[in-house]
Amino acid sequence: MEEKKGSQKSNELLRSTLLQVERAAAHLSLDAGILKLLQEPKRCLTVSIPIRRDDGSLEIFQGYRVQHNLARGPAKGGIRFHQDATLEEVIALAALMTWKCAVVNIPYGGAKGAIVCNPKELSLAELERLTRRYTMEISLIIGPEKDIPAPDVNTNPQVMAWIMDTYSMQLGYSVPAVVTGKPIELGGSLGRNEATGTGCVYTIEEAASHTGLELKGASVAIQGFGNAGSVAATYLGDLGCRVVAVSDTQGGIFNTDGLNIASVKEFKTRTGTVAGYPDATPLTQEELLTLECDILVPAALENQITVTNASGVKAKIVAEAANGPVSVEADEVLYQKGILVIPDILANAGGVVVSYFEWVQGIQHFFWSQDEVNRELRQRMVSSFRDVYELARREQVSLRTAAYMIALSRVEKAVSLRGIFV
Structure with a gap:
């Protein structure tokens, strides 16, 4: 079987992500079993997505939604539309989201999603049908208290609006907090796109x-x-x-x-x-x-x-x-x-930080000004950078290793406090 075009890069990204975790863990006193748990995704969902093309033909696309770790809160991560997307890539990106949320100290775990497609080859109507069917297929694991998608490569506020609408139709009422990166008119946050x-x-x-x-x-x-x-x-x-x-x-x-x-x-x-x-x-x-x-x-x-x-x-x-x-x-x-x-x-954690702000605003039905969003974003990014920089200097390691050390420590603490159910 011919190897998929994106497989080599995807495998490299996953390998690199796991290796960075191991390098950071070497500077911490982590239990070997806990480390293994932190390296494995909690849940990987693969779905087939049938849609009618504009010419009436039926085409099947493949989609993924991976939840890496939920110890610190609901899963959070974007959805990308890309012809080279693979499960390995999505697993790696979900793990990166876990560490990203932890290093900036927001109460989420990591997730990621993808549809294997070239959106440039699809009409707007086909993209809408693809998005809505994908949403139906993953709806059993997403939700404002479970897993909150967001835009990623080749997706945008319009795609998030379709996801929100499809999910809301199943429940019979609007659930704006099921996604972030939405249009402002549907409960999106000022400053999220930037x-x-x-x-x-x-x-x-x-x-x-x-x-x-x-x-x-x-x-x-x-x-x-x-x-x-x-x-x-x-x-x-x-x-x-x-x-x-x-x-x-x-x-x-x-x-x-x-x-x-x-x-x-x-x-x-x-x-x-x-x-x-x-x-x-x-x-x-x-x-x-x-x-x-x-x-x-x-x-x-x-x-x-x-x-x-x-x-x-x-x-x-x-x-x-x-x-x-x-x-x-x-x-x-x-x-x-x-x-x-x-x-x-x-x-690049600014996106998920303001996604968190959007989620909070959506749950409270109380919205912030652009200045308030940017002020809170700056405070979060600056304090996180300083924490990482100071640890890197103290431990004589790179900023990357220091960032992973902080993230791993926070997730490991959450896992240990919650315990392992047997």
Whole structure:
């Protein structure tokens, strides 16, 4: 049987995630049995999703929903639509969500979901039918007190609205808290769409402050110009940084004097890509990752910086706006080079932090202003960064290992207090 295209990367992400847990656990006095429990997903649901295509043909898609750990609260995690999604990838991403929620100290466990499809090949009506049928198939394990989905790669507030509506139809009344990342009109939170990029910038500000890097005039390269990457680019530009390079799946652009981010965003909206932007030089993804710059923000997919190109990374700070963009071997190379890596479970946690705020607002039916959301987000991201940074300095480990140590300790404590039912 031919190996699925995304299998190798998915297996690598899962391997890296498990290895990071083991490395952090080596610095803690964890019971071997508890460690094994923390490495295993609690529940993996695989579903077949039949839909009628617009031409009347029947097609079967495959979907997943994985709940990794529920010791600290209901499961939380996005749903992605991607043709290369695999169960191994979803398991790894669910585990990352467990550690992400724990490191920023919000009362959730980790989950993740996916539908194996290329959404660009589906009409809007087909996407709606696919989303609604998938929701029906996973409805037995999701709910505002059980498992709360959110947007991820190739999903958005409209997809969340379809999920909320489908779930609510089964119960006979509206349940806005079943998902986060919803449209504002349906109980979404102000600031949620920008939260991942905004939260990432808050950690970059802290990292720069702790390392003495002056942000005004600092050069920035951003791989991935979707939601997180474009928001981070805008915010960093507002702080006086010089965003010299950005990229998307179709190519990258470079301007040593700094790109006009508003103009680049308008160009991408009009053309569907940053590639071909007139006031810049084309460059490849590989060239972007190894540019001479102060700050590198990988905001695309996993395993972009590997042992083969890590030695070429020249940034002073790497902020992982994507999940798992640096392989475990590459992480060691960057650490030995003295590059400060803000790990994904901290750097991109802004999305789940504001998802938590949205969930709280939905349950209380009381909504916050944009300023209140951003103030609470900044406080949470800054205090979490400082906890991680101080532990890393004290234990002489990388920020990633320190973040995992904090996350593992919190989840292990919850597991131990609840006990093992036999």
